[in-house]
Amino acid sequence: MADKHVLVGLMPEVIALTPEDQAEWLTTYGTLKVEFDPKRCPFGSNVFQAPAGMRLLSGPPSAGARPGIYKYRVALNDVIVGTGEIILREQE
Numbered sequence: 001m002a003d004k005h006v007l008v009g010l011m012p013e014v015i016a017l018t019p020e021d022q023a024e025w026l027t028t029y030g031t032l033k034v035e036f037d038p039k040r041c042p043f044g045s046n047v048f049q050a051p052a053g054m055r056l057l058s059g060p061p062s063a064g065a066r067p068g069i070y071k072y073r074v075a076l077n078d079v080i081v082g083t084g085e086i087i088l089r090e091q092e
Contacts, residue, residue, distance in 0.1 A: 001060060016087045017042075019065070023058040023086060025050075030077040032056055042070050042088050061088055 003024045015023050025034055029052060036046040042065035043058050050056040070086045 003057070012084070014085050014087060016089060017061065018089050019061050019091050022060050025056040025074070026054075027076060028053050033075040033078070034058075034072055035075070036070060036072045040070060042066075042068075042086065 002021050017023060025032055025048070031052065032050050034048045034056060036043070038046045042061040044062050048056050048058060065088060067088050067090050070088060072084055072086065073080050074082045074084065
């Protein structure tokens with residue numbers, strides 16, 4: 001399984017994943033929270049949270065997650081600092 005890195009502050013706007021990949025977010029500056037729309041999320045949970053210095057991993061997309069674009073927002077210490085999209089591709 002390959003990790004896709006997201007750097008908060010230098011965040012790419014789009015992350016492309018296959019069903020075997022997972023996204024990774026990391027910050028050393030505070031509590032990091034990544035939130036997807038609860039009605040439209042490719043993962044088992046729509047909210048991911050980790051304290052400073054801890055890797056935040058999405059895990060692989062849920063079985064049955066459809067290819068498409070999934071939008072999320074990122075907050076640092078409960079302040080929204082950015083938004084992004086995950087493009088879930090079909091298995092290669």
